Amino acid sequence: MSLAHSLSLAHLDSPPPKSGKGPRPKGMANRFWSKVTRGLDSECWEWNGTMFPDGYGVLGVKGIRGRKMEKAHRISYVMHIGEIPEGMSVCHRCDNKRCINPGHLFLGTNGDNSRDAASKNLLPFGEKHWKTMLSSDDVEQIKRDYSSGVFLQTELASRYGVASTTIGQIVRGERRARG
Secondary structure (H helix, E strand, O other): OOHHHHOOHHHOOOOOOOOOOOOOOOHHHHHHHOOEEOOOOOOOOEEOOOEOOOOOEEEEEEEOOEEEEEEHHHHHHHHHOOOOOOOOEEEEOOOOOOEOOHHHEEEEOHHHHHHHHHHOOOOOOHHHOOOOOOOHHHHHHHHHHHHOOOOOHHHHHHHHOOOHHHHHHHHOOOOOOOO
16 A cells, blocks of 8 residues: 555645744644754755654654554655655655655655665665674785685685675675775
């Protein structure tokens, strides 16, 4: 089910005026905009409400199957642009997870989003990655040990507790190529 179908869109109209004067949106839209610091159209509009641990804003919304926590930038996309097709992600041009400015949002697949983040060095890498088993010092020592000709890849794999294919990728420069 798409986000547009899970939200009640009846009160999701235009944002409140920047001046704070004029009619205010009702219902969920009022709750939504009360948690946003809106700047110029070209600037990030910061979410100041509840945050997921991953840094994205979140708001409880009433859907067909009851109340659900939904990411704020996805709500903003639906409010301003329209439905999010099944299997698509709402990505940030600005790379600011708190931003809900629809001008900074675009649709992409999970793969598109990952490639975009990787091209900007936004993904955890090396020792910062949660699954890493080798420190940068370990990787450098493995390269030195292997290039000395004294150790086989299987011996290094056993010593460091990783697969021999991992050692092969390290010595060929296919792993940990970035610093």
